[in-house]
Amino acid sequence: MELRSLFLKANNELEYSGNRIRSRKVTCKKCQKDVSVAKIRKNNFVCPNCGHYFTVRARRRILMLTDKRSFVELNREYESKNILGFPEYDSKLQAAKEKSREFEGVICGEATIGGHRSCIFAMDGNFMMGSMGAVVGEKITSLFEYATEKSLPVVGITVSGGARMQEGMISLMQMSKVSAAVKRHSNKGNLYIALLTNPTTGGVDASFAMLGDITLAEPDARIGFAGPRVIEKTLNRALPKGFQKAESVLECGFLDAIVPRDQQKSYLEKLLRMHNC
Amino acid sequence: MKDYDIVLGARGEDRLTAVDYINGTIKEFTEFHGDRYFGDDGAVIAGIGMLKDMPVTVIGIEKGKNTEDRIAHNFGSAHPEGYRKALRLMKQAEKFHRPVICFVDTAGAFCGVDAEERGQGRAIAENLYEMSDLKTPILSVVIGEGGSGGALALSHSDRIWMLEDAYFSVVSPESCANILWKSTEKADVVADALFLTSEKLYKLGLIDKICKKDDVAGLAEDIYSELKRLCEEDEDTLIDERYQKFRNIGY
Known part of the structure; x- marks a missing residue:
């Protein structure tokens, strides 16, 4: 930076x-x-x-959900490189860093939530729409590995347009990498709570956003795999009202609950307490 | 040959499709249907059969041969129930200690209202999650199009192979060009930058082998000897190596 x-x-x-x-x-x-x-x-x-x-940027999101001064960040310094030499990627990375005031599109660390020790990650929509490249995948994978080692729960706040196409297949395969780490974390009996915020789509929806033991969302958040415009174009007709909005995704059976912003911290505290975290 | 020509070639209608590879490699292929939740997806063909003397589970994404057939197979774009059928049969393979072979050929998971409402994202995620520690070897071969998440959902494998004229990409070059420059005209420029050919992906270390095209018999031999090797590994080593394989990608 x-x-x-x-x-x-x-x-x-x-x-x-x-x-x-x-x-x-x-x-x-x-x-x-x-x-x-x-x-x-x-x-x-x-x-x-x-x-x-x-929209709330990642760092504030963490402040809103964790106990005062409890957050310790992990791997903050990881920075993306233009591995494939993709056109205009360098300048986009630079612009994203300035816009988000972060090194990358996710912040990971450890904190307490109502006194319960927990790992937490929050994605940042200001950083190239929260897209997942190698660094985002690496940071989240490392966090799950850290949580597995320490037997800690993970709370993940997602916002993403999906895989970062400027990193080609390397970014697509981050979906596999993170999902495998989530599985290892789960196999050891650890809790993972995903909180989906607007929008959570594409490769993030098709991997760790949908792999929580408990899956929560913010009201009105767009949650889905394919972009609405792509579907509209493919089908050549208008989409039903409320399509891919948290409320209808809940009706379809893919969310445990929709939690308003002012209740999120106490909701997480309750869940962590009930899991003896 | 330009990378974009490889993409166009991989979409060609006269190519061999998954059924040709299944019939050419597997004896006594016995197809099984349904995901046990919703229905049976025509885009995914799955079942069991014999690879020489080895019982295997085989899963293919099928595009179809003529118009009617293509409609029946939804042009090789799977709905969530297709991925769930695949996962059901992979779990079955695990139970009976059969290795799994996946023939991947899809422009992408189906984009539609129904697919979304039945959880396309969750279906793909679940495959990645469960395949990551499936206690039996998995070998995937991209035989044509490797379209993004829809192809990845059958490629969380011990070995990922590609035909020399196949492609595997995070996004179609047309969509990518459209997102970047609001026009599909530069799809050929973007195709180069996406590193989507077998040769480039092999160099990046993302795939394990480049296979000759149109040599189904040779492919069957190679798959057989590779699966034999993988079956000899003990379970923990196999799962651990699969974890490390994906763990090492990227940063």
Whole structure:
């Protein structure tokens, strides 16, 4: 990461913590009303007018779900390389680092949640749409291996457009790599809770997002394998209302529960407690 | 030959399909149907048979031979029940200590409302998860198209082989070009960058062998001797080596 990117302000105006912005307002995409940034932040990044869920970057997501000052990050320094020499990938990586203020699209580590020791990973939608390349696969695999070794549960927050095509088959095979690590973790009797957020699609949906012992989702999150536009184009007709939204995915039987943002931490605490973690 | 020509060739309608490889390698092939949850998917053909003196489970993604046949096989794009049928028969193979052979030939898992509602993502994920420690050898051969997750779901194997004129890719070059430059015209440029040919994937260490095209008898011999070797390994070593094989990919 270039030094200057550490000093850049985040693109997401909700995240910027300078004083001047406290009085600022943003327009909610859903209800089109202007809402003060301070109010949105206080409300877990949910619009106080219409309940729209604003995106939350990975680091804040972890802060929201773990006990204060308990998070210790693992493998933060791993950085992607343009292994295949894919056109424009270098500049995209650079832009993603600046936009997300992270080295890669997932943050992994250990923390306590309501006093329960747990491993946690959170993907970052600001980093190339949370796509999974070799580093994302490696970090999550390492985390599961670490959790297996220490007999710790894993809480995973997913947001992803799928495999990162700029890394070709190397990124596709991360699906296999992570899934195998999840299996080993499970074989030792450890708990894995997946929390799916908007959107969780493609290769991430078709691997570790769907492999939790308990699978949770945020309201209204898009969850699915194929992109809606691709399906629409293939079938040449409009998609049913609410298609691939968490509420309908739950109805189809692929989620255990939909948990609103303000209840997520206590919900996780309860689950960890009931598993004696 | 350009990489994109290999992609187009792999889609060719006059190619041998999974049934040809099954019939050419397996004696007394006995097809089994259904996933025991929802239905029977025509895109996935699966059953048991004899590879010389060795009972094997064989699974193929079949594209079909003529229009009617292709419709029956859904052009080789599986629904979740196809992957679940495959997994059911792999579990059966594990129980009876039979090695598993997969012939992979698909443009991708089927994109549709039904497929999504029945859990296409979960079906693929479950295959990767369960195959990762299936206690019997698995050998996959990409015989034409290796289309993304839909092909990967039958390729979490001890050995991944490819025909010399097959491809295996994270995304179709057309979709990739469309996402990057909003046009499918540069699909040929993208095809080069995706490293999707057998030769390039072998160099990257992602596949284990490049097989000659149109030599089904030779392929049968090679599969037989490789499975013999893998059957001699003890279970823990086999599973451990399979884990390391995928563990080492990437970073």
